[in-house]
Amino acid sequence: MSTLAETVSDSVVITRRNLIKVKRVPDLIVFATLSPIMFVVLFRYVFGGAIQGLPPGVSYAEFLLPGIFAQTVVFGSTVTGASIAEDLQKGLIDRFRSLPMSRSAVLIGRTVADLGLNVISIVVMALTGLVVGWRINSSIAEAIGGFLLLLVFAFAISWLMAMVGLLVRTPEVVNNASFIVIFPLTFIADTFVPLETFPTVLRHFAEWNPVSTVVRAARELFGNMPAGLPEPDAWSLQNPVLYTLLWAVAILAVFVPLSVRAYLRTSSR
Amino acid sequence: MGGPSVRGMTNAVVVEGLVKRFGENTALGGVDLTVSEGTVLGLLGPNGAGKTTVVRILSTLLQPDAGRAEVAGLDVATQADQVRAAIGLTGQYAAVDEYLTGTENLEMVGRLYRLGKKEARSRAGQLLERFDLTGAANRPAKTYSGGMRRRLDIAASLIARPRVLFLDEPTTGLDPRSRLGMWEFIADLVHDGTTILLTTQYLEEADRLADRMVVIDRGQVIARGTADELKAQVGGERLELTVGTVEQLAVVTDALRPLAHGELHADQQTRRLSLPVTGGTDTLAEALRRLSSARADVLDIGLRRPDLDDVFLTLTGRSAEDADPDSAADEPTATVSAGAQS
Numbered sequence: 001m002s003t004l005a006e007t008v009s010d011s012v013v014i015t016r017r018n019l020i021k022v023k024r025v026p027d028l029i030v031f032a033t034l035s036p037i038m039f040v041v042l043f044r045y046v047f048g049g050a051i052q053g054l055p056p057g058v059s060y061a062e063f064l065l066p067g068i069f070a071q072t073v074v075f076g077s078t079v080t081g082a083s084i085a086e087d088l089q090k091g092l093i094d095r096f097r098s099l100p101m102s103r104s105a106v107l108i109g110r111t112v113a114d115l116g117l118n119v120i121s122i123v124v125m126a127l128t129g130l131v132v133g134w135r136i137n138s139s140i141a142e143a144i145g146g147f148l149l150l151l152v153f154a155f156a157i158s159w160l161m162a163m164v165g166l167l168v169r170t171p172e173v174v175n176n177a178s179f180i181v182i183f184p185l186t187f188i189a190d191t192f193v194p195l196e197t198f199p200t201v202l203r204h205f206a207e208w209n210p211v212s213t214v215v216r217a218a219r220e221l222f223g224n225m226p227a228g229l230p231e232p233d234a235w236s237l238q239n240p241v242l243y244t245l246l247w248a249v250a251i252l253a254v255f256v257p258l259s260v261r262a263y264l265r266t267s268s269r
Numbered sequence: 270m271g272g273p274s275v276r277g278m279t280n281a282v283v284v285e286g287l288v289k290r291f292g293e294n295t296a297l298g299g300v301d302l303t304v305s306e307g308t309v310l311g312l313l314g315p316n317g318a319g320k321t322t323v324v325r326i327l328s329t330l331l332q333p334d335a336g337r338a339e340v341a342g343l344d345v346a347t348q349a350d351q352v353r354a355a356i357g358l359t360g361q362y363a364a365v366d367e368y369l370t371g372t373e374n375l376e377m378v379g380r381l382y383r384l385g386k387k388e389a390r391s392r393a394g395q396l397l398e399r400f401d402l403t404g405a406a407n408r409p410a411k412t413y414s415g416g417m418r419r420r421l422d423i424a425a426s427l428i429a430r431p432r433v434l435f436l437d438e439p440t441t442g443l444d445p446r447s448r449l450g451m452w453e454f455i456a457d458l459v460h461d462g463t464t465i466l467l468t469t470q471y472l473e474e475a476d477r478l479a480d481r482m483v484v485i486d487r488g489q490v491i492a493r494g495t496a497d498e499l500k501a502q503v504g505g506e507r508l509e510l511t512v513g514t515v516e517q518l519a520v521v522t523d524a525l526r527p528l529a530h531g532e533l534h535a536d537q538q539t540r541r542l543s544l545p546v547t548g549g550t551d552t553l554a555e556a557l558r559r560l561s562s563a564r565a566d567v568l569d570i571g572l573r574r575p576d577l578d579d580v581f582l583t584l585t586g587r588s589a590e591d592a593d594p595d596s597a598a599d600e601p602t603a604t605v606s607a608g609a610q611s
Contacts, residue, residue, distance in 0.1 A: 009380075010381060017373075017377050020373065090362065090364065090367075094330060094358075095364035095425070097329075097330055098329065098330060098358040100383065101383075
């Protein structure tokens, strides 16, 4: 078995390898940053005037940005699945599995590199947000907490996607499949509009959707909650930080061991 | 350590009764083989014979359902980590990261073999030079040709100086020139004392590189031995000729009968005669002389060395390319047999 130090050292080697790809294929970084900028600008100026349900006087830009942050990092995590499927297709996973390296380092290196991409995305979005009128109205510590919570949640989704990549094995299919699941998941939530505007059934789903709670937690931590909105009935939305962390821990507890197991049993072709 | 072989050398690879099933399909039905340290074993067989499955089990990528395997004296099931440290694997598809440069690829693999930073770097430099990749060392592997990628892949599997190297169809898909180059590189490795298990579909390749060969088909060993022993089983070189008319077939059969080292096969339908011979081109010259004095009307004549297809036809009655049992219908429809003369 590998020692912890060996696992860390191997994971660093793999993370570095994955980040070199980001450097060599600038498209990756362009899309990782352009699409969130596009979302910020589109929602702020196209839908911003039409979105109903906010108490008067609340800035839609402030309400919107935490939602965009969450949606973008969740989508950013789906990269993990496609990248692992690509490594599998190209025989690289076989090579890694034949090396005397740590058994979990390939997946750790992948998810950590994708976390790095998400950090870049968030920085770009936050700067864009500041330009269009988003502000942090809380303490620095709370704001850092907000960013960390978003990243922890995204990191957990990365491990879930790692499992999907190992099972589905075709990058294009991983992309399409994750779009079909993730797109509704990030829209049936309070990402872009207050839940009060939803039909009842959708609202119940949205209240317990962890995307809603990660968004709400971020709003609270950045001081972006509109003052006049009614208190939510659902426990999840009353304790969004705790509820989100429980989800992240649960996803990691299930999918880290499952993905490592799948990695050890998988084979190219 | 592995048991001693007949020649008293240590076995670097020992495989006993290896069985692997994928669902209903039995990929390996009890394979035994050994590779003596410092030698090359050629594992031959058509597509789907089970060659890659053997390599995948020996390189710890797959668990066998029954039987045992030792590599460098280590059990692949219970000492997998140590096995991985002792082997190098080059799969059928060049497993290089196309976004990394040649140097970066080798350094990464070196680090994952737990070489120090300095050692990984110096080994990478040596191997790039040895495999003629120094000029491309700082280019992403995406820009490499197929042959260059294969060489980089083999270099990666050599970075930690493995005691046993697995090469799974190292030249499949390469153009003839790259294939010749690859053969030279592999021959050099053998010269340096690396033990190699090589799978291939080409008897010529195994002939060039392997000390001993094992032929498998449908997960069973159907023949083993040196190249000469296998060729003896197949029948060695053959003289083959095609004549213009069926009447001519009898004329040339009579003329060449004294040169045959075994059964002559005359196929009336294709008007072809095939006979096992020895002596190479001298025999060919003698055959031409005899045909000329018999005034035979020969359309085409040549010496043919046995290939894997001949081994397969001889050992299984089936063609190597075509796993379809109906291919026996391709056998000569009428065969004239003549006793061997010397």
